[in-house]
Amino acid sequence: MDEEILNNINNLLSEKKNIVLIPHSSPDADALGSCLALYHFLKDKNDVSVVSPNQYTEILNFLPGSEEIIVYENDKVKSEILFRDADLIFTLDFNSLGRARNLSNLITGSSAKIIMIDHHENPDDYANIMISNSNMSSTCEMVYDFIYEFDNKKINNKIATCLYTGIVADTGSFRFPSTTSKTLKIGSELINHGVNVTEIFEKLHNNFQFKRLKLLGSTISNFKKIDELPVLYSSISEDDQIINDFKKGDSEGFVNFGLSVEGIFCSVLFIEKKDEGIIKISFRSKGDFKVNIFASRYFNGGGHEHASGGVSKLSLIETEKKFIADIKQYLNENYE
């Protein structure tokens, strides 16, 4: 970490502070893991709270300290008091205030100093101290570095469990290109702190309800290939969701199955959201194809080079048609 940043944060943490830690909305394992690891690290000397913009998946309830998380939607008054009294706000695993949804006004309205720790590209300039590095596998890897710089003796089993969970989730269990030898060294270090590798894998991955397995089945059978292109896409219609008791997070990871096919380097999943009048789109790619550029140019989205999102206001069928035309054009222009 930059020496100036280190000194600044050391100064800020030299006395007891009221600290609020914020993950992005609908937080995933990396967002909540990094918040809770910092929570355990900072709470000895400070008053620390984790405030999530909205409810998170109950799958993550195994993370140590999750019972302390305040969900803004369910506890607005308490959250507002915490923001009013905050001296320091950490925003974790997001790069633009919009990702904090309904908390973004509270963040901008607060007199607290804001520290961003994040690994997404092209961060907005809202933080007083910005620790941003898109080469990092995960925000949890960055929080490990952060804690290591300040007091590595404080890393304990709880902190290690939170960080390990976020790292394995964001690296697909140390498989994605962002995994470096340092990522693995950190994983090894965390295992030395007694992390239960198998239990975390079980909690993260073997947690399907039967209906979710059926939804996966229909998503896989809906996959189509675009002629002549190494691209697969599938969709989950409103009907598929009703039949299979769809709950938020149920389609997590489904899009990746497209990339398991030999020769395919882009996989896309369309999810119909009739209540919001939109189609939510997940893009995944590998190799040279940077799907975030495509997502931002054609579908109002963005994200990581190999994992991005987007939206469409057309119908499901029209969205698929537009996608096929756009990706043909885009690949012809850029990857011939």
Ligand SMILES: [Mn+2]
């Ligand atoms: Mn992340």
